[in-house]
Amino acid sequence: MNDRTVVYSTFYNPMEANIIKAKLEDRGFACFLADENVSTIQPLYNQAIGGVKLIVFERDVEAINALLAEDNSLDFESSDEIIDEEESAESKTVCERCGSANVGYGMATEKKYSLWATMLAFLTFTTPIKANKCYHCYDCGFEFK
Numbered sequence: 001m002n003d004r005t006v007v008y009s010t011f012y013n014p015m016e017a018n019i020i021k022a023k024l025e026d027r028g029f030a031c032f033l034a035d036e037n038v039s040t041i042q043p044l045y046n047q048a049i050g051g052v053k054l055i056v057f058e059r060d061v062e063a064i065n066a067l068l069a070e071d072n073s074l075d076f077e078s079s080d081e082i083i084d085e086e087e088s089a090e091s092k093t094v095c096e097r098c099g100s101a102n103v104g105y106g107m108a109t110e111k112k113y114s115l116w117a118t119m120l121a122f123l124t125f126t127t128p129i130k131a132n133k134c135y136h137c138y139d140c141g142f143e144f145k
């Protein structure tokens, strides 16, 4: 029995780290996050401390690689930066409830946004896709015209 743990990956976005963690736990892999609280409270300090570390058992690494490879369309490695850039380019709309700029319009048909929204919805128990078109906040789930 190999009980060694390894740092599987490092995230600069705690939300992203939690999505991966939830995904792994959903598949029965034990994993935990380190430095999460520090980076959440002091986001500007992320780079200095190395972000949020996802720690897994060494024996699970290959299986986790395979699991995450199934979803490589999500491109977690770079989804942070890409989404940020698209937000600023696409829309200046901010959520009327929480003020987040992480909002989308319509039915989230773009692949990445759709998967992203679906995973967030999974975690927050909100419904990201409605039949009617409106703005949807990916942070708090609030929808508005």
Ligand SMILES: [Zn+2]
Binding pocket: 095, 096, 097, 098, 099, 100, 137, 138, 139, 140, 141, 142
């Ligand atoms: Zn919001």
